[in-house]
Amino acid sequence: MAPMSAPVNSDRPFLNRRLAAFGTTIFAEMSALAARTGSINLGQGFPDTDGPAEIAEAAVRAIRDGRGNQYPPGPGVPELREAIAAHQQRFYGLGYDPDTEVLVTAGATEAIAAALLALLEPGDEVIALEPFYDSYAACIAMAGAVRVPLTLRAPDFRPDLDALRDAITPRTRLLLLNTPHNPTGTVLTPEELAVVAELAVERDLLVVTDEVYEHLVFEGGHTPLASLPGMRERTVTISSAGKTFSFTGWKVGWVTAPPALVSAVRSAKQFLTYVSSGPFQYAVAEALALPDAYYTAFRADLAAKRDLLTEGLTAAGLRVFHPQGTYFITTDISPLGEKDGLAFCRALPERCGVVAIPNQVFYDDQEAGASQVRWAFCKKTEVLREAVDRLRAL
Secondary structure (H helix, E strand, O other): OOOOOOOOOOOOOOOOHHHHOOOOOHHHHHHHHHHHHOOEEOOOOOOOOOOOHHHHHHHHHHHHOOOOOOOOOOOOOHHHHHHHHHHHHHHHOOOOOOOOOEEEEOHHHHHHHHHHHHHOOOOOEEEEEEOOOHHHHHHHHHOOOEEEEEEOOOOOOOOOHHHHHHHOOOOEEEEEEEOOOOOOOOOOOHHHHHHHHHHHHHOOOEEEEEOOOOOOEOOOOOOOHHHOOOOHHHEEEEEEOHHHHOOHHHOOEEEEOOHHHHHHHHHHHOOOOOOOOHHHHHHHHHHHOOOHHHHHHHHHHHHHHHHHHHHHHHHOOOEEEOOOEOOEEEEEOHHHOOOOHHHHHHHHHHHHOEEOEEHHHHOOOHHHHOOEEEEEOOOOHHHHHHHHHHHOOO
């Protein structure tokens, strides 16, 4: 006779205290709300069209040819690592050795997690731009480190560089930057980055930069922090294929950094996914070699969609903060007499049949973002037009 199972001691929560505060992501909640109500989902940042057909065909070809159907090499397939190195050289004049200075990851999210788990000790402080993408806070917590927000405030969302200097303490180990910045659309200027670089060198800090929207800068251009004097040696640069090529489900990201930093990140990464996305790695290698015309057309298409949604949100009575990059628009709902972005977004599907994301979930200081709402414009033009029509009900 099988023994009866003993009840689990319920006095201790199953989820450890470092993650207990995070719960289900806002993206899961709002996407489920969109599906349940049949609303247009302008919340989660994924395109509703696939990327270039020839790149999809490259993935099919890799599968048929038996390339990547088994475990790919731990650092990533050589073809992709070489393509990533060539991309950094082509666009930014940054030279990286594909064998020792490039690591392929399961999207940028894993790259961020692996970098923070590898480079931080419990009690280390991490300064990050607030509002921050939700995985940042969770990954810092998993590493046992302490996040120190540098708040970007409306209406311009520029970093206070004096406040950054004051935030650095003897316990500060790392700066976590995101430019172009999600959710505000801010793109850090070369002058701002120069001050960050000066501080990093002066205080001997490591920097992890999330640059997944590098090819979606509508005004000016993108400057990698690693291209500034003294920064290549201390910067882990992260990007991915999902945003640039509209294949977010492939989850192909990468790290470029000096050998010692890549080795450290790989030490953590190997115990996360180990490897991933085998056939897609070969396809992304071909995508990175697409001609300049692709990148120009991609940016122009998203800029037109940004302008379309901006006009619609303004007409609906919202205050729009004009984004310089990414494919998100932040608005203030105060002109509508609203104060609580979370309540506004939860009610919006019933009011208008549209879903958005409340920015306050990206803040430690939730009052700073309480009336802000983020909208994604990486959708078909006709979908955006329908959303604009629905938002007139506001």
